[in-house]
Amino acid sequence: MxxxxxxxxxxxxxxxxFYERGYHGTSMREIAARLNMRAxxxxxxxxxxxxxxxxxxxxxxELITREVSDAIATSQDVITRFRRGFEAHxxxxxxxxRESRICMTELAALEEPAQxxxxxARRRYAEIWRALIVQAVEQGRASTANPHLAANAIIDLxxxxxxxxxxxxxxxxxxxxxxxxxxxxxxIGTQKGN
Amino acid sequence: MxxxxxxxxxxxxxxxxFYERGYHGTSMREIAARLNMRAxxxxxxxxxxxxxxxxxxxxxxELITREVSDAIATSQDVITRFRRGFEAHxxxxxxxxRESRICMTELAALEEPAQxxxxxARRRYAEIWRALIVQAVEQGRASTANPHLAANAIIDLxxxxxxxxxxxxxxxxxxxxxxxxxxxxxxIGTQKGN
DNA sequence: CCTACCGATCGGTAGG
DNA sequence: CCTACCGATCGGTAGG
Numbered sequence: 001m002x003x004x005x006x007x008x009x010x011x012x013x014x015x016x017x018f019y020e021r022g023y024h025g026t027s028m029r030e031i032a033a034r035l036n037m038r039a040x041x042x043x044x045x046x047x048x049x050x051x052x053x054x055x056x057x058x059x060x061x062e063l064i065t066r067e068v069s070d071a072i073a074t075s076q077d078v079i080t081r082f083r084r085g086f087e088a089h090x091x092x093x094x095x096x097x098r099e100s101r102i103c104m105t106e107l108a109a110l111e112e113p114a115q116x117x118x119x120x121a122r123r124r125y126a127e128i129w130r131a132l133i134v135q136a137v138e139q140g141r142a143s144t145a146n147p148h149l150a151a152n153a154i155i156d157l158x159x160x161x162x163x164x165x166x167x168x169x170x171x172x173x174x175x176x177x178x179x180x181x182x183x184x185x186x187x188i189g190t191q192k193g194n
Numbered sequence: 195m196x197x198x199x200x201x202x203x204x205x206x207x208x209x210x211x212f213y214e215r216g217y218h219g220t221s222m223r224e225i226a227a228r229l230n231m232r233a234x235x236x237x238x239x240x241x242x243x244x245x246x247x248x249x250x251x252x253x254x255x256e257l258i259t260r261e262v263s264d265a266i267a268t269s270q271d272v273i274t275r276f277r278r279g280f281e282a283h284x285x286x287x288x289x290x291x292r293e294s295r296i297c298m299t300e301l302a303a304l305e306e307p308a309q310x311x312x313x314x315a316r317r318r319y320a321e322i323w324r325a326l327i328v329q330a331v332e333q334g335r336a337s338t339a340n341p342h343l344a345a346n347a348i349i350d351l352x353x354x355x356x357x358x359x360x361x362x363x364x365x366x367x368x369x370x371x372x373x374x375x376x377x378x379x380x381x382i383g384t385q386k387g388n
Numbered sequence: 389c390c391t392a393c394c395g396a397t398c399g400g401t402a403g404g
Numbered sequence: 405c406c407t408a409c410c411g412a413t414c415g416g417t418a419g420g
Contacts, residue, residue: 160350
């Protein structure tokens with residue numbers, strides 16, 4: 001049975017094309033062509049183009065939430081939690097740069113009710129960062145005046161990476177995660193080495 | 195003569211719609227409808243849909259480059275230059291949040307050679323930030339280990355603002371610029387109060 | 389998995 | 405500024 005791998009192939013090609021040309025700039029015929037198929041054959045593996053977009057976006061936001069939650073859970077120390085969480089955040093945006101950018105860029109192309117669900121999932125993700133920074137400030141380990149804005153800044157640093165990071169470039173994921181963690185720790189007003 | 199204001203109206207509506215639905219998700223008929231016109235009438239004021247996108251993107255990247263260059267030129271002190279430049283950077287992304295987001299999001303929809311020109315203009319803009327951070331480090335006023343990555347981070351902090359800032363929200367532009375300047379100064383390893 | 393094809397919509401032109 | 409209309413392309417279905 002080639003069924004599950006075929007569906008997977010379609011999703012991979014869809015990610016590549018939505019990333020390169022955007023959702024509305026990509027046709028089902030183009031997706032099919034990259035798989036040496038005709039467009040109608042795709043519909044043996046999926047319901048609609050919308051469903052494809054929805055799966056990509058939902059998967060991505062759920063994945064990063066899980067990755068960061070898991071990373072944060074590995075320590076009791078708030079600064080260690082912050083650093084490990086942020087490294088997971090950065091790594092996600094390097095490893096899934098295309099998915100992340102689609103999530104950021106194509107939200108308007110996602111129809112309701114899926115759009116609201118993704119927005120809500122993102123809001124919950126941001127809440128993790130807000131809570132963590134508030135906790136760090138309360139414990140006197142960080143000094144930012146505005147944890148809410150700091151959380152936005154932290155998230156945007158990661159999102160930005162998906163804009164310019166190239167896996168085939170000279171910059172390794174580990175170097176990037178390390179350097180950016182220093183940025184993030186500085187930003188919220190901790191001292192390096194914590 | 196209603197000519198120049200009409201062209202301006204069209205550009206304003208195009209910005210609003212490209213922002214809301216994306217370039218490929220917006221039809222010329224929709225742009226016309228918001229102006230109580232029919233689509234063919236638009237072509238008395240413009241050559242093509244592409245031209246509309248190109249003007250929006252070129253204008254925006256040239257404007258932010260001018261704004262930040264001017265802000266930087268008002269001081270000799272490298273940290274003051276950095277802070278004033280960054281405040282201009284932040285203010286641009288609040289005042290022109292829609293244009294900025296279109297620039298970020300719709301680059302793939304811009305055809306060549308315009309796309310390469312915008313990419314090049316953006317590269318020059320990033321170069322301003324790299325040079326400024328390198329200078330700050332050389333003068334011992336900042337301590338970041340990687341000015342190139344720091345410049346990316348600084349730019350991404352601004353871009354991120356365009357993602358979530360709402361002019362009708364409780365957060366004023368001045369508060370945001372002030373708080374974010376602290377973030378940026380911390381990030382590159384200066385001490386507050388410089 | 390394919391061919392054949394549907395109605396809808398696209399950017400843009402002709403002509404006034 | 406409009407109506408009328410062009411060829412191209414879209415997502416998706418029928419039927420095998």
